[in-house]
Amino acid sequence: MPQPCTVVIFGASGDLTYRKLIPALYNIAADGDLPAALSVVGFARREKTDEGFRQELREAVGKFSRQGLNAELWESFEDRIFYHRSEFSDLEGYQRLAERLEELDQDRNTQGNRLFYLSVAPSEFGGILEKLAAVGLNKAKEGSWARVIVEKPFGTDLPSAESLNQVVNDVFREKDTYRIDHYLGKETAQNIMVLRFANSIFEPLWNHRYIDHIQITAAEPLGVEARGPYYESSGALRDMVQNHLLQLLCLVAMEPPTDLTADSVRDEKVKVVRALRAMTPEDVAHDVVRGQYAAGSINGKEVLAYRAEDRVDPQSMTETYVALKVHVDNWRWADVPFYVRVGKRLPKGGTEIAIQFKNAPGVLFNKDTSAVGPNVLVIRIQPDEGISLRIQAKRPGASLRVEPVKMDFHYGTSFGKASPEAYERLLLDAMSGDATLFARRDEVEGAWKFIDLIEQAWHQNPKPPALCPYPAGSWGPPEADALLERDGRAWRRM
């Protein structure tokens, strides 16, 4: 159980508060894991009363909470929620906030512990943090703590990430800074380490001797929806690969940490980031495919091309799909490619990691086992979190016919309870001071260093690689299939 504290959400009138943060806190309370003295203060520009804010949140929890809304529980929960109206740039507003937090410490016994959640655009970070420091809220009293949670994007390239990190670290120490990547809060992402290091059967095989290659896929049928302007400035590579997918890659590729403290785990992840083979412009042209969805159909409905979406440049060169072949240059992963793909408007949604093992020698069965396929261990991050293992089995009967069968583990059904939402786990960890599932500064900057080389090859090259169109509802451009075909491999079927 974390210590009592006050959670201050900057940008409290935004979508994230209603869809994720408050439902997550409510669910933690419903599970009995929230300290009784916890308070929540929403900080935003819009005029609102405590009552009005609570009423809006009640509706949001009813809609977005995985456990639904229990009226009795909500009544006790909403007493802890307050609204604080202020401009982000108004120092006086922060002074009032400091006074209000003092009052809450007295009234609700929150003991001077503060967790500041910056659910705002990165451009607002500097101003908010500066004001927090100006009124002394970045410093905790003796025996208390003050922490900050920063939402992605952590910059748009290495220089901006360094600058942003500097802004944050000027005000909060790195150990009190929690960079949230919600993928790391997902149950299956956390289970990667357990799967690898708590089972003796996998780790001995987890290297170049037995693994042929690894595929990491994040597919979604949605288009850019209302996020056209944001997406135009980011694209799939920055939006998904730099953070979520490289984090997953690190969990799969890292060496066992010496213990489970935050820094031990993050030290090992950083080593993977550093081992990513830097790409030359020629490598980018050869090993990276960028695509953009054209008009097509998803689930039987016609959908627009990316360039026809709301507030998107009709000549846009922004990628909505990326497939890349990544090498981790260390002993464990020598010559084992990691194929990473992410895309919008793909036929099916899901994030999965597939460990594809080398084929067994087929000589015993006088046939090529590649015809039936290799062993594949699939870690499903979302939806339907779980793990499956494809093995070969003999079909019953007189003849020797080998067929693939799948052993499947579903979190939902095996443990008889739904997995907590990623934000529940991450908020609890931040309140408890456990930063294991949060990205450290050097991880973020290392990832940008790798990604920047690709971005530069695309945007600062007189002859940039082509942007390949793909119809919405397909599994990406044919060039992405060719990326694996030329290595004698294929994307797995999701």
Next chain:
Amino acid sequence: MSATIDSAALGIPVELGQIGRELKKLWERDGGVSTRASLINFAVYGEGAGSMDANTQLLMELTRHHACRALLVGYAPEPPQPQIRAWINAHCHLSRAGAKQICCEQISFLFEGDTSRRIANILFSNLDSDLPLYLWWQGEFPEPIDDQLWAWVDRLIFDSQSWQNPKAQFALLKESIRRSRSRLILCDLNWTRSLHIRQAIAQMFDHAENLAMLRELETVSILHAPGYETTALLLAGWLAGQLRLQLQERADATLCFQSPEGNKIAFQLHPTDGRSISRCELRSRTSSLRVERDSDGDFFRVEVHLPGDRIYHHLLPAGSNSTASLLLEEIGGGGRHRVYLKALGIAESLL
């Protein structure tokens, strides 16, 4: 106006984008009483809304023997308004031990109006991941075929007996597969139909003494039901291919081959009421083999005449030629069907 179907048999209507979620709910409601099982994705494509009820019945029977995720696709081009509807269902059967219900999912889609080009995407987005995809295509292949269909198909099942123009259909299919660079395996139920008679014939030549008959073979006569000429041609193609015979000429129902030793062998095909293949007889100057199906029985009566007036009789299983049996044979069989492709090569030249 939408096509009329018995949606009760198809199960719960669901939104296309919610199929995965609804299936999950279905199993959660079950509370672990049943075991969900799947070895393959088995997709069935049929034309007309009416095909969906019959295919659901068939899938119920198939899932009793072979665990799969069944994906039923009905295509009804007539309604002017394009519409795609979906249902989910489960076929549950008691395990052999009788203690546990084994259940297979069925996802049904009805594509109405001008929606055929969406079939591949929707089908492929609802597969049980990492399992092979078998596609049973009922009836004729349309021209042009959506080559994308073959992208993920491992085994394509069809019945060349039902085609009006088999020569054109084979050419269309092969060209489409070539264009798509697919490595799918062709599985012709018309070939499966002759499985038991081929096994019965081959089995007789496990005896070394009988092999002399093949070396001196003079005539082969095949009795087939009207409408089953392609079945008979595939059987003839198999015999010719396995014996390395070369086609010389075709005169009406007589096919003239030459053996590697230079012997002339005449194959005669006789349309006769009865089973698809009711009899196959191989004759040499001194011996003969006759495999004949009982008119209403489940066995082949086999009679072997050898020099010295020696006659042997055997009774061998003839299997069933019901669609469900043929499909089960095909799903449970496997292999790359190299012998079929050899037989098909010869049969195609006779079409």
